Amino acid sequence: MSDQPDALYRLVDKGVAVRSIRALLQATSDLAPPIIEAVDAQRSGSQPSDVYDDEVARAVRAFQQRRGLIVDGMVGPHTYSALDGARWTLGDRLLSHTPGHLLQGDDVAELQERLLALGFTPDRVDGVFGVNTEKAVRHFQRGVGLGVDGSVGPETLRAFADLTRAVSGGSPHTLREQELVRRSGHSLAGRTVVLDPGHGGDETGTVAHGLTESEVMLDLARRVEGRLSAIGVTVLFTRSATTGPDELSRAMMANKSGANILLSLHCDSTDQSRASGVATFFYGQERFGAWSAVGEHLADLIQREIVARTGLTDCRSHPRSWVLLQRTQMPTVRIEAGYLSHAEDAARLADPAFRDTLAEAIVIALQRMYLGEDDTAATGVLRLGDLRAYLAT
Ligand SMILES: [Zn+2]
Numbered sequence: 201m202s203d204q205p206d207a208l209y210r211l212v213d214k215g216v217a218v219r220s221i222r223a224l225l226q227a228t229s230d231l232a233p234p235i236i237e238a239v240d241a242q243r244s245g246s247q248p249s250d251v252y253d254d255e256v257a258r259a260v261r262a263f264q265q266r267r268g269l270i271v272d273g274m275v276g277p278h279t280y281s282a283l284d285g286a287r288w289t290l291g292d293r294l295l296s297h298t299p300g301h302l303l304q305g306d307d308v309a310e311l312q313e314r315l316l317a318l319g320f321t322p323d324r325v326d327g328v329f330g331v332n333t334e335k336a337v338r339h340f341q342r343g344v345g346l347g348v349d350g351s352v353g354p355e356t357l358r359a360f361a362d363l364t365r366a367v368s369g370g371s372p373h374t375l376r377e378q379e380l381v382r383r384s385g386h387s388l389a390g391r392t393v394v395l396d397p398g399h400g401g402d403e404t405g406t407v408a409h410g411l412t413e414s415e416v417m418l419d420l421a422r423r424v425e426g427r428l429s430a431i432g433v434t435v436l437f438t439r440s441a442t443t444g445p446d447e448l449s450r451a452m453m454a455n456k457s458g459a460n461i462l463l464s465l466h467c468d469s470t471d472q473s474r475a476s477g478v479a480t481f482f483y484g485q486e487r488f489g490a491w492s493a494v495g496e497h498l499a500d501l502i503q504r505e506i507v508a509r510t511g512l513t514d515c516r517s518h519p520r521s522w523v524l525l526q527r528t529q530m531p532t533v534r535i536e537a538g539y540l541s542h543a544e545d546a547a548r549l550a551d552p553a554f555r556d557t558l559a560e561a562i563v564i565a566l567q568r569m570y571l572g573e574d575d576t577a578a579t580g581v582l583r584l585g586d587l588r589a590y591l592a593t
Pocket of ligand 1: 398406413466
Protein backbone atom coordinates (compact mmCIF):
# COMPACT_ATOMS: atom_id res chain seq x y z
CA MET A 201 0.00 0.00 0.00
CA SER A 202 2.98 2.24 -0.37
CA ASP A 203 1.85 3.99 -3.52
CA GLN A 204 -0.06 7.01 -2.19
CA PRO A 205 2.22 9.97 -2.73
CA ASP A 206 1.53 11.39 0.71
CA ALA A 207 4.92 12.80 1.53
CA LEU A 208 5.64 15.91 3.43
CA TYR A 209 8.39 17.07 1.13
CA ARG A 210 5.92 17.76 -1.65
CA LEU A 211 4.18 20.33 0.49
CA VAL A 212 7.36 21.84 1.80
CA ASP A 213 8.30 22.29 -1.85
CA LYS A 214 5.12 24.21 -2.35
CA GLY A 215 5.86 26.40 0.64
CA VAL A 216 3.18 25.06 2.96
CA ALA A 217 4.59 25.70 6.40
CA VAL A 218 4.21 23.34 9.35
CA ARG A 219 2.74 26.36 11.11
CA SER A 220 -0.29 26.39 8.81
CA ILE A 221 -0.72 22.62 9.19
CA ARG A 222 -0.79 23.12 12.95
CA ALA A 223 -3.43 25.83 12.58
CA LEU A 224 -5.63 23.51 10.49
CA LEU A 225 -5.24 20.70 13.02
CA GLN A 226 -6.22 23.09 15.79
CA ALA A 227 -9.32 24.05 13.83
CA THR A 228 -10.36 20.39 13.62
CA SER A 229 -9.59 19.97 17.37
CA ASP A 230 -7.01 17.28 16.64
CA LEU A 231 -4.35 19.52 18.15
CA ALA A 232 -4.67 21.57 21.35
CA PRO A 233 -4.54 25.36 21.00
CA PRO A 234 -1.01 26.75 21.18
CA ILE A 235 -1.37 29.30 24.01
CA ILE A 236 1.48 28.25 26.27
CA GLU A 237 3.68 27.29 23.38
CA ALA A 238 3.33 30.75 21.83
CA VAL A 239 4.37 32.48 25.04
CA ASP A 240 7.34 30.14 25.36
CA ALA A 241 8.28 30.79 21.78
CA GLN A 242 8.23 34.54 22.30
CA ARG A 243 10.33 34.21 25.40
CA SER A 244 12.95 31.99 23.88
CA GLY A 245 12.83 33.51 20.42
CA SER A 246 12.53 30.08 18.82
CA GLN A 247 9.74 28.95 16.50
CA PRO A 248 8.49 25.63 17.86
CA SER A 249 5.34 25.89 15.73
CA ASP A 250 7.47 25.30 12.62
CA VAL A 251 8.57 21.90 13.88
CA TYR A 252 6.80 18.80 12.60
CA ASP A 253 7.09 16.88 15.85
CA ASP A 254 5.46 13.74 17.27
CA GLU A 255 2.52 15.73 18.55
CA VAL A 256 1.71 16.98 15.05
CA ALA A 257 2.20 13.52 13.55
CA ARG A 258 -0.17 12.09 16.18
CA ALA A 259 -2.81 14.72 15.42
CA VAL A 260 -2.44 14.06 11.68
CA ARG A 261 -2.93 10.34 12.29
CA ALA A 262 -6.08 10.96 14.34
CA PHE A 263 -7.46 13.14 11.54
CA GLN A 264 -6.55 10.61 8.82
CA GLN A 265 -8.14 7.79 10.79
CA ARG A 266 -11.41 9.71 11.12
CA ARG A 267 -11.52 10.59 7.45
CA GLY A 268 -10.64 7.17 6.05
CA LEU A 269 -7.33 8.40 4.61
CA ILE A 270 -4.12 6.40 4.68
CA VAL A 271 -2.90 6.71 8.26
CA ASP A 272 0.78 7.59 7.97
CA GLY A 273 1.03 10.76 10.07
CA MET A 274 2.32 12.71 7.08
CA VAL A 275 0.65 15.58 5.29
CA GLY A 276 0.74 14.91 1.57
CA PRO A 277 -1.53 16.46 -1.05
CA HIS A 278 -4.58 14.32 -0.15
CA THR A 279 -4.37 14.78 3.55
CA TYR A 280 -3.70 18.46 3.06
CA SER A 281 -6.75 19.06 0.91
CA ALA A 282 -8.94 17.14 3.38
CA LEU A 283 -7.50 19.17 6.25
CA ASP A 284 -7.88 22.38 4.37
CA GLY A 285 -11.46 21.46 3.41
CA ALA A 286 -12.46 20.64 6.98
CA ARG A 287 -12.73 24.29 8.01
CA TRP A 288 -15.56 25.15 5.64
CA THR A 289 -19.25 24.93 6.40
CA LEU A 290 -21.90 25.59 3.79
CA GLY A 291 -22.38 29.33 3.36
CA ASP A 292 -18.82 30.31 4.30
CA ARG A 293 -17.79 30.93 0.71
CA LEU A 294 -19.16 31.07 -2.80
CA LEU A 295 -19.05 27.61 -4.36
CA SER A 296 -18.62 27.05 -8.05
CA HIS A 297 -17.02 24.67 -10.50
CA THR A 298 -13.48 25.75 -11.37
CA PRO A 299 -11.96 23.40 -13.96
CA GLY A 300 -8.38 22.52 -13.15
CA HIS A 301 -8.75 23.60 -9.53
CA LEU A 302 -11.78 21.86 -8.07
CA LEU A 303 -13.11 23.34 -4.85
CA GLN A 304 -13.00 20.77 -2.12
CA GLY A 305 -14.28 20.81 1.43
CA ASP A 306 -16.88 19.87 3.96
CA ASP A 307 -19.13 22.65 2.66
CA VAL A 308 -19.17 21.03 -0.79
CA ALA A 309 -20.09 17.68 0.80
CA GLU A 310 -22.92 19.39 2.68
CA LEU A 311 -24.14 20.94 -0.57
CA GLN A 312 -24.05 17.55 -2.29
CA GLU A 313 -26.00 15.97 0.55
CA ARG A 314 -28.70 18.60 0.25
CA LEU A 315 -28.89 18.21 -3.53
CA LEU A 316 -29.31 14.46 -3.11
CA ALA A 317 -31.93 14.88 -0.40
CA LEU A 318 -33.91 17.00 -2.86
CA GLY A 319 -33.62 14.47 -5.65
CA PHE A 320 -30.79 16.07 -7.64
CA THR A 321 -27.79 13.95 -8.43
CA PRO A 322 -24.27 15.30 -7.99
CA ASP A 323 -22.93 11.73 -8.51
CA ARG A 324 -21.33 11.30 -5.14
CA VAL A 325 -21.09 13.05 -1.83
CA ASP A 326 -17.33 13.33 -2.04
CA GLY A 327 -16.76 16.96 -1.10
CA VAL A 328 -15.39 17.82 -4.55
CA PHE A 329 -17.20 20.43 -6.67
CA GLY A 330 -16.92 18.73 -10.06
CA VAL A 331 -18.86 18.94 -13.31
CA ASN A 332 -21.75 16.81 -12.09
CA THR A 333 -22.19 18.82 -8.92
CA GLU A 334 -22.41 21.94 -11.05
CA LYS A 335 -24.99 20.25 -13.27
CA ALA A 336 -27.05 19.30 -10.22
CA VAL A 337 -26.88 22.89 -8.94
CA ARG A 338 -28.10 24.14 -12.32
CA HIS A 339 -30.99 21.68 -12.30
CA PHE A 340 -31.86 22.76 -8.82
CA GLN A 341 -31.74 26.46 -9.74
CA ARG A 342 -33.90 25.91 -12.80
CA GLY A 343 -36.30 23.81 -10.75
CA VAL A 344 -36.91 26.48 -8.15
CA GLY A 345 -36.92 29.41 -10.59
CA LEU A 346 -33.61 31.01 -9.68
CA GLY A 347 -31.06 32.50 -12.05
CA VAL A 348 -29.16 29.52 -13.48
CA ASP A 349 -25.40 30.02 -13.05
CA GLY A 350 -24.32 26.73 -11.43
CA SER A 351 -22.67 28.45 -8.50
CA VAL A 352 -23.88 28.52 -4.93
CA GLY A 353 -24.27 31.99 -3.41
CA PRO A 354 -26.68 33.53 -0.89
CA GLU A 355 -29.76 33.25 -3.10
CA THR A 356 -29.30 29.53 -3.79
CA LEU A 357 -28.54 28.89 -0.10
CA ARG A 358 -31.79 30.61 0.89
CA ALA A 359 -33.70 28.41 -1.53
CA PHE A 360 -32.09 25.35 0.08
CA ALA A 361 -33.10 26.48 3.54
CA ASP A 362 -36.70 26.79 2.32
CA LEU A 363 -36.77 23.44 0.58
CA THR A 364 -34.59 20.96 2.45
CA ARG A 365 -36.61 18.14 3.80
CA ALA A 366 -35.58 15.13 5.78
CA VAL A 367 -34.97 11.98 3.82
CA SER A 368 -35.56 8.65 5.50
CA GLY A 369 -35.07 5.05 4.41
CA GLY A 370 -31.44 4.98 3.39
CA SER A 371 -29.11 7.12 1.38
CA PRO A 372 -30.52 8.15 -2.02
CA HIS A 373 -27.06 7.68 -3.51
CA THR A 374 -27.00 4.07 -2.41
CA LEU A 375 -30.47 3.33 -3.71
CA ARG A 376 -29.75 4.91 -7.08
CA GLU A 377 -26.53 2.93 -7.54
CA GLN A 378 -28.26 -0.37 -6.73
CA GLU A 379 -31.04 0.44 -9.15
CA LEU A 380 -28.49 1.03 -11.91
CA VAL A 381 -27.02 -2.43 -11.49
CA ARG A 382 -30.46 -4.05 -11.26
CA ARG A 383 -31.66 -2.38 -14.43
CA SER A 384 -28.53 -3.28 -16.36
CA GLY A 385 -29.29 -7.00 -16.46
CA HIS A 386 -27.62 -10.17 -15.33
CA SER A 387 -24.81 -10.69 -17.77
CA LEU A 388 -21.21 -9.57 -17.70
CA ALA A 389 -20.93 -9.95 -21.47
CA GLY A 390 -20.88 -6.65 -23.33
CA ARG A 391 -19.61 -4.71 -20.33
CA THR A 392 -16.38 -2.80 -19.96
CA VAL A 393 -14.03 -3.46 -17.07
CA VAL A 394 -10.97 -1.36 -16.37
CA LEU A 395 -8.07 -3.24 -14.83
CA ASP A 396 -5.60 -1.16 -12.88
CA PRO A 397 -2.37 -2.99 -12.10
CA GLY A 398 -0.81 -0.94 -9.30
CA HIS A 399 2.33 1.16 -9.75
CA GLY A 400 4.37 0.79 -12.97
CA GLY A 401 7.08 2.68 -14.82
CA ASP A 402 9.79 3.85 -12.43
CA GLU A 403 7.52 3.12 -9.50
CA THR A 404 7.70 -0.57 -8.68
CA GLY A 405 5.63 -0.72 -5.49
CA THR A 406 6.86 -3.29 -3.01
CA VAL A 407 9.94 -5.34 -3.82
CA ALA A 408 10.40 -8.35 -1.55
CA HIS A 409 11.24 -12.05 -1.65
CA GLY A 410 12.42 -11.71 -5.24
CA LEU A 411 9.11 -10.31 -6.44
CA THR A 412 8.19 -6.85 -7.71
CA GLU A 413 4.63 -5.70 -7.03
CA SER A 414 4.18 -3.81 -10.33
CA GLU A 415 5.21 -6.90 -12.35
CA VAL A 416 3.23 -9.43 -10.35
CA MET A 417 0.10 -7.30 -10.57
CA LEU A 418 0.44 -6.72 -14.31
CA ASP A 419 0.69 -10.48 -14.72
CA LEU A 420 -2.39 -11.02 -12.54
CA ALA A 421 -4.27 -8.37 -14.55
CA ARG A 422 -3.45 -10.22 -17.79
CA ARG A 423 -4.80 -13.44 -16.32
CA VAL A 424 -8.01 -11.65 -15.35
CA GLU A 425 -8.15 -10.05 -18.80
CA GLY A 426 -7.92 -13.43 -20.54
CA ARG A 427 -10.88 -14.79 -18.59
CA LEU A 428 -12.99 -11.68 -19.02
CA SER A 429 -12.34 -11.43 -22.75
CA ALA A 430 -13.41 -15.05 -23.11
CA ILE A 431 -16.87 -14.22 -21.78
CA GLY A 432 -17.34 -11.13 -23.94
CA VAL A 433 -16.16 -8.39 -21.61
CA THR A 434 -14.17 -5.46 -23.00
CA VAL A 435 -11.06 -4.97 -20.89
CA LEU A 436 -9.06 -1.77 -20.65
CA PHE A 437 -5.80 -1.23 -18.78
CA THR A 438 -4.80 1.93 -16.93
CA ARG A 439 -1.17 1.33 -17.75
CA SER A 440 1.24 -0.70 -19.85
CA ALA A 441 4.34 -2.58 -18.78
CA THR A 442 6.39 0.61 -18.93
CA THR A 443 4.05 3.39 -17.80
CA GLY A 444 2.96 4.40 -14.29
CA PRO A 445 0.37 7.20 -14.32
CA ASP A 446 -0.70 8.76 -11.01
CA GLU A 447 -3.92 7.73 -9.30
CA LEU A 448 -5.93 10.71 -10.50
CA SER A 449 -4.96 10.13 -14.16
CA ARG A 450 -6.03 6.51 -13.79
CA ALA A 451 -9.40 7.58 -12.42
CA MET A 452 -9.89 10.13 -15.22
CA MET A 453 -8.95 7.60 -17.87
CA ALA A 454 -11.51 5.15 -16.48
CA ASN A 455 -14.21 7.84 -16.31
CA LYS A 456 -13.60 8.82 -19.91
CA SER A 457 -13.93 5.21 -21.03
CA GLY A 458 -17.42 4.93 -19.53
CA ALA A 459 -16.47 1.57 -18.01
CA ASN A 460 -18.85 -0.31 -15.69
CA ILE A 461 -16.31 -1.45 -13.11
CA LEU A 462 -12.74 -0.70 -12.13
CA LEU A 463 -10.53 -3.20 -10.35
CA SER A 464 -7.26 -2.00 -8.89
CA LEU A 465 -4.72 -4.74 -8.21
CA HIS A 466 -2.06 -4.45 -5.53
CA CYS A 467 -0.31 -6.54 -2.97
CA ASP A 468 0.48 -5.28 0.46
CA SER A 469 3.63 -5.05 2.52
CA THR A 470 4.57 -4.10 6.03
CA ASP A 471 7.68 -4.05 8.15
CA GLN A 472 6.02 -6.58 10.43
CA SER A 473 6.85 -9.69 8.48
CA ARG A 474 4.07 -11.66 10.18
CA ALA A 475 1.23 -9.68 8.55
CA SER A 476 -0.41 -11.66 5.76
CA GLY A 477 -3.65 -12.08 3.85
CA VAL A 478 -6.01 -10.44 1.41
CA ALA A 479 -8.05 -7.25 1.87
CA THR A 480 -10.37 -5.29 -0.43
CA PHE A 481 -11.31 -1.62 -0.39
CA PHE A 482 -14.23 0.38 -1.77
CA TYR A 483 -15.27 4.03 -1.68
CA GLY A 484 -16.84 5.20 1.54
CA GLN A 485 -16.63 8.06 4.01
CA GLU A 486 -18.74 7.51 7.08
CA ARG A 487 -18.58 11.12 8.10
CA PHE A 488 -20.31 12.30 4.94
CA GLY A 489 -22.65 9.34 4.75
CA ALA A 490 -21.03 8.79 1.35
CA TRP A 491 -20.78 5.18 0.42
CA SER A 492 -20.56 3.12 -2.72
CA ALA A 493 -23.01 0.32 -1.96
CA VAL A 494 -22.16 -1.53 -5.17
CA GLY A 495 -18.46 -1.07 -4.49
CA GLU A 496 -18.94 -2.54 -1.03
CA HIS A 497 -20.94 -5.46 -2.37
CA LEU A 498 -18.37 -6.25 -5.04
CA ALA A 499 -15.46 -5.84 -2.59
CA ASP A 500 -17.20 -8.29 -0.29
CA LEU A 501 -17.82 -10.80 -3.09
CA ILE A 502 -14.21 -10.63 -4.27
CA GLN A 503 -12.96 -10.93 -0.73
CA ARG A 504 -15.05 -14.03 -0.06
CA GLU A 505 -14.16 -15.75 -3.34
CA ILE A 506 -10.44 -15.19 -2.87
CA VAL A 507 -10.47 -16.36 0.74
CA ALA A 508 -12.54 -19.45 -0.12
CA ARG A 509 -10.35 -20.42 -3.08
CA THR A 510 -6.87 -19.59 -1.79
CA GLY A 511 -7.08 -19.87 1.98
CA LEU A 512 -5.30 -16.51 2.29
CA THR A 513 -5.97 -14.86 5.66
CA ASP A 514 -9.19 -12.84 5.55
CA CYS A 515 -8.31 -9.19 6.23
CA ARG A 516 -11.86 -8.20 5.17
CA SER A 517 -13.13 -5.29 3.06
CA HIS A 518 -13.03 -1.67 4.16
CA PRO A 519 -14.33 1.74 3.08
CA ARG A 520 -11.66 4.27 2.11
CA SER A 521 -11.56 7.69 0.48
CA TRP A 522 -8.40 7.14 -1.57
CA VAL A 523 -8.16 9.16 -4.77
CA LEU A 524 -8.83 6.28 -7.14
CA LEU A 525 -11.87 5.13 -5.15
CA GLN A 526 -13.21 8.64 -4.72
CA ARG A 527 -12.68 10.06 -8.18
CA THR A 528 -13.94 7.17 -10.28
CA GLN A 529 -17.55 7.33 -11.40
CA MET A 530 -18.02 3.56 -11.60
CA PRO A 531 -17.95 1.09 -8.68
CA THR A 532 -14.27 0.59 -7.92
CA VAL A 533 -12.59 -2.03 -5.79
CA ARG A 534 -8.96 -2.15 -4.79
CA ILE A 535 -7.62 -5.58 -4.02
CA GLU A 536 -4.54 -6.09 -1.85
CA ALA A 537 -3.87 -9.70 -2.73
CA GLY A 538 -1.46 -10.98 -0.12
CA TYR A 539 1.63 -9.50 1.52
CA LEU A 540 4.85 -9.56 -0.48
CA SER A 541 6.62 -8.95 2.83
CA HIS A 542 5.27 -12.27 4.14
CA ALA A 543 7.39 -15.23 3.07
CA GLU A 544 4.49 -17.62 2.59
CA ASP A 545 2.20 -15.14 0.79
CA ALA A 546 5.12 -14.20 -1.47
CA ALA A 547 5.92 -17.83 -2.26
CA ARG A 548 2.33 -18.37 -3.31
CA LEU A 549 2.22 -15.20 -5.42
CA ALA A 550 5.37 -16.39 -7.20
CA ASP A 551 3.42 -19.41 -8.48
CA PRO A 552 1.59 -18.83 -11.79
CA ALA A 553 -1.05 -21.41 -10.84
CA PHE A 554 -1.85 -19.41 -7.73
CA ARG A 555 -2.25 -16.25 -9.82
CA ASP A 556 -4.67 -18.18 -12.02
CA THR A 557 -6.70 -19.07 -8.95
CA LEU A 558 -6.74 -15.42 -7.90
CA ALA A 559 -7.85 -14.34 -11.38
CA GLU A 560 -10.59 -16.95 -11.41
CA ALA A 561 -11.86 -15.80 -8.01
CA ILE A 562 -12.00 -12.19 -9.19
CA VAL A 563 -13.90 -13.02 -12.37
CA ILE A 564 -16.39 -15.26 -10.57
CA ALA A 565 -17.03 -12.51 -8.01
CA LEU A 566 -17.73 -10.04 -10.83
CA GLN A 567 -20.11 -12.47 -12.43
CA ARG A 568 -21.84 -13.09 -9.13
CA MET A 569 -22.51 -9.41 -8.74
CA TYR A 570 -24.48 -9.35 -11.97
CA LEU A 571 -26.26 -12.58 -11.17
CA GLY A 572 -27.64 -10.84 -8.10
CA GLU A 573 -30.25 -12.47 -5.89
CA ASP A 574 -30.77 -15.48 -8.19
CA ASP A 575 -27.29 -16.73 -7.43
CA THR A 576 -27.40 -19.36 -4.72
CA ALA A 577 -24.25 -21.38 -5.42
CA ALA A 578 -21.83 -21.53 -2.50
CA THR A 579 -18.81 -19.25 -2.50
CA GLY A 580 -15.64 -20.80 -3.85
CA VAL A 581 -17.23 -23.64 -5.83
CA LEU A 582 -18.55 -22.01 -9.02
CA ARG A 583 -16.41 -22.49 -12.10
CA LEU A 584 -16.36 -20.27 -15.15
CA GLY A 585 -17.71 -23.10 -17.27
CA ASP A 586 -20.70 -23.50 -14.93
CA LEU A 587 -21.41 -19.83 -15.20
CA ARG A 588 -21.27 -19.89 -18.98
CA ALA A 589 -23.69 -22.80 -19.01
CA TYR A 590 -25.97 -21.00 -16.56
CA LEU A 591 -25.97 -17.85 -18.70
CA ALA A 592 -26.71 -19.82 -21.87
CA THR A 593 -29.98 -21.20 -20.44
ZN1 LIG B 1 0.57 -1.17 -4.13
